[in-house]
Amino acid sequence: MPTRVLIIGAGAIGAFYGSRLATAPHTLVSALCRSNYTAVKTHGFQVTSPIYGSTTFRPERVFENVLEAQRSGLRFDFLLVATKALPDVDDDSRLLEGLVGSQTSIVLVQNGVGIEESYQKRSPRTSIITAVAYANAAQPQPGVINHHAWTRMAVGPYRGAKDVDVEGNDESLSMQSCSRFFELLKAGGVKDAELHDAASIQHVRWSKLAINASMNCSAVLSGSSDNYTMTHDPDLVGHLLAVMHEVLDAAPIILGSLPPKSLPTPAQIMKASQRSVSGSKPSMLVDWESGRAMELEVILGNPLRIAREKGVVMPRVESMYALLKLMQRNRDRASGNFSKL
């Protein structure tokens, strides 16, 4: 039996990793599409990458909506969710209804923290793999995926929120499905995939949050600056480092343990970011420039609320949250688009 994967949210990141998984032996990858449905159904995804070259990724099946996927009769081993995490706009965990079987694991490939709870509440007995992606990719037109840099994905099992009854959800089974997914990534050429346990993957999430809270939000607040510009401006570098320190200082208090030694310091993150190719932009800036909702809640709002519960204050994160929320609201009011408020 082949391993079957369904990408839910086949945009930049979903299609990029989907195209990699599709090259793993005995692996069939399908895609649930929305605005790119016609392009992908007709031509597949055209993926360009400095690492893997130019390829066409033709999913086994392309679905226009969840009902079609449910009616296909296919049983998926992995549902890979790579929609934008926008709990203030929609609860995407509802997209998985009717698709989760006894053999299915859910893989959440989204930035931010506190993204897992709604999935676990809806499917309390299902293994949830929480994944942190470091690749930088964009979809400039429907079905065209430009991978700019990096490939790394860290995966680990989600242990669960305290208020959810997870009786029958065996943690060792979650680890097994996580290892299986990790092997698939490796077989698909993601050589720097990483496997973590439930505690350390949350530290990885907070470490990635330090990048997104600083870089993504500042790219928008500084009036559309790309990664190269931000990391070569001395004043902005000072601000980015201070935000990263704020988040990374809070993480051990919030998670109740020390981070793995392998995680980078703010200075190391900055050095790596300074090597970004000119023109590569954080995903939040891409959303801002296209008039779409930004992932403000999972990147700023959730961390602030979680930190407050532990008595930790993050003043820079607080200021950016307040400013960006109003920027988004003002933009949407001006364009008459109230659906995103």
Ligand SMILES: NC(=O)C1=CN([C@@H]2O[C@H](COP(=O)(O)OP(=O)(O)OC[C@H]3O[C@@H](n4cnc5c(N)ncnc54)[C@H](OP(=O)(O)O)[C@@H]3O)[C@@H](O)[C@H]2O)C=CC1
């Ligand atoms: N881009 C990047 O470089 C990185 C992004 N990330 C994170 O990965 C996640 C995905 O980001 P990214 O790939 O950039 O986002 P994109 O906007 O490129 O892709 C999201 C996709 O999900 C689709 N989608 C949303 N809702 C539905 C729905 N109800 N049914 C079907 N499809 C749906 C969107 O369709 P439509 O086009 O119609 O809206 C879009 O194709 C985010 O959490 C992001 O922060 C992490 C690392 C890097």
Ligand SMILES: CC(C)(CO)C(=O)C(=O)O
């Ligand atoms: C690739 C990276 C790290 C760039 O900031 C990212 O996570 C994003 O764009 O959301």
